[in-house]
Amino acid sequence: xxxxxxxxxxxxxxxxxxxxxxxxxxxxxxxxxxxxxxxxxxxxxxxxxxxxxxxxxxxxxxxxxxxxxxxxxxxxxxxxxxxxxxxxxxxxxxxxxxxxxxxxxxxxxxxxxxxxxxxxxxxxxxxxxxxxxxxxxxxxxxxxxxxxxxxxxxxxxxxxxxxxxxxxxxxxxxxxxxxxxxxxxxxxxxxxxxxxxxxxxx
Numbered sequence: 001x002x003x004x005x006x007x008x009x010x011x012x013x014x015x016x017x018x019x020x021x022x023x024x025x026x027x028x029x030x031x032x033x034x035x036x037x038x039x040x041x042x043x044x045x046x047x048x049x050x051x052x053x054x055x056x057x058x059x060x061x062x063x064x065x066x067x068x069x070x071x072x073x074x075x076x077x078x079x080x081x082x083x084x085x086x087x088x089x090x091x092x093x094x095x096x097x098x099x100x101x102x103x104x105x106x107x108x109x110x111x112x113x114x115x116x117x118x119x120x121x122x123x124x125x126x127x128x129x130x131x132x133x134x135x136x137x138x139x140x141x142x143x144x145x146x147x148x149x150x151x152x153x154x155x156x157x158x159x160x161x162x163x164x165x166x167x168x169x170x171x172x173x174x175x176x177x178x179x180x181x182x183x184x185x186x187x188x189x190x191x192x193x194x195x196x197x198x199x200x201x202x
Contacts, residue, residue: 105201
């Protein structure tokens with residue numbers, strides 16, 4: 001019997017190169033919805049629109065079983081190679097077992113701990129604020145991120161992206177893209193400093 005082990009990034013990289021070929025549209029619009037529909041029926045999963053987070057133990061268990069089965073059956077699609085990365089149930093369970101239960105975002109007085117929570121947990125969730133990948137103009141980038149950082153309710157920042165850098169389009173795989181990414185990080189940190197939230201998670 002093979003002893004299950006937690007997967008490494010190297011394992012996943014190799015599977016992304018060698019997995020079965022699959023068209024992205026077939027994956028998105030055929031395989032995923034068809035599998036979800038099948039598992040919904042198999043595990044008798046019904047959504048109560050009045051209950052955002054389910055508390056019924058049987059439903060919670062069935063959702064986990066369906067999710068696990070879907071991951072095993074469908075794997076994960078790699079859009080860079082147009083291949084499917086497959087996992088066994090044993091690999092998934094072992095990876096869950098060794099996964100960290102908490103992680104710290106940021107440092108110092110503005111650090112926040114992101115931890116596993118159950119529906120009974122009384123600790124408040126982490127609040128992430130920011131444009132979240134939305135394009136922002138160069139002249140407004142700093143002010144936009146400062147406005148999020150200075151909100152006491154916001155714990156961490158999910159930054160936006162620069163529409164231009166020194167007036168140039170940050171085309172992917174170009175030097176302008178690298179310059180834009182570096183500038184984004186510098187300006188978000190500056191926005192946090194201006195808001196008095198130095199060390200805030202990003």
